[in-house]
Amino acid sequence: MKKIINIISKISIFSLNGIGLNIFLIYTFLKLWIHPQVSDIEMIFNFTVLMFFEFVMVHSGVFMSILGRSWKGWLFFIILYGLCALAFNSIVSGNQILILYGVVVFNRMLPNIQRKPEDTEKKEGIKGIKEEIIISIIYAVIYFFLFVTIIYCASHVPPFGLTKEFLESANFGKINTISGDFSDKPYIMMCFGVLYYLFLTLLDVILIIRKVKK
Numbered sequence: 001m002k003k004i005i006n007i008i009s010k011i012s013i014f015s016l017n018g019i020g021l022n023i024f025l026i027y028t029f030l031k032l033w034i035h036p037q038v039s040d041i042e043m044i045f046n047f048t049v050l051m052f053f054e055f056v057m058v059h060s061g062v063f064m065s066i067l068g069r070s071w072k073g074w075l076f077f078i079i080l081y082g083l084c085a086l087a088f089n090s091i092v093s094g095n096q097i098l099i100l101y102g103v104v105v106f107n108r109m110l111p112n113i114q115r116k117p118e119d120t121e122k123k124e125g126i127k128g129i130k131e132e133i134i135i136s137i138i139y140a141v142i143y144f145f146l147f148v149t150i151i152y153c154a155s156h157v158p159p160f161g162l163t164k165e166f167l168e169s170a171n172f173g174k175i176n177t178i179s180g181d182f183s184d185k186p187y188i189m190m191c192f193g194v195l196y197y198l199f200l201t202l203l204d205v206i207l208i209i210r211k212v213k214k
Contacts, residue, residue: 015208021103022201026194033190036161041170044162046092048182048189053088053097054196056081057104058143059136078105091177135207142199150192154185162187 032044063077085101150157162185167173172186182189 015204019201019204022197022204025197026201029190029193029197033162033187033194034160036166036170038170041172042093042175043096044186044190045172045175045183046094046096047193048186049088049092049178050097050100051189051193051196053085053100054143056084056088057101058140060104081105093175135203138203139200142203143196146192146195146199150188150195154188157188157191159185159187162190 028043029047032040032047036044060077060081081101085098089095089097167186176183
């Protein structure tokens, strides 16, 4: 029993929240890619834009680790990235981008707020901050690696349910307010989304297992 309690104490609730969010996004991207409905057409466009917004958010972990030591740093971060979120949110219908931004910021903010100021002066605190920065850099590497891979292999990505006929029948062209191959062929971004969040989930699981084994 003590062993189980010890294991649970090492697992951060925020890590589990992050994994849960990633699994939800993987499921949604797969559903929109493999079995889309005409009623999903706005969500398909919104999630296409979401992957472009991830280009902005993928750097956030590094800045959160550095700026998260004071409320001024957090205020600067929230305003800066909040403006980016508003810009992307203006492209899509609804507020899915802003909601995701809020969830990500909240999930990444609390661990830094809960860290006691004096902890940052200790060796363990500094080491923890360095680990957060390294993990955030790995997230960014995963994003760019998959992005380049998807570009190179775009012609081999199967459209599944997002065929040209389906997109035309659902009037996707009227909703699509951005231009480019990725927006005109949303199945490419759906594939990117599935792989990206899958890799993040696997990495988070590995990090949890590593903490439990310590």
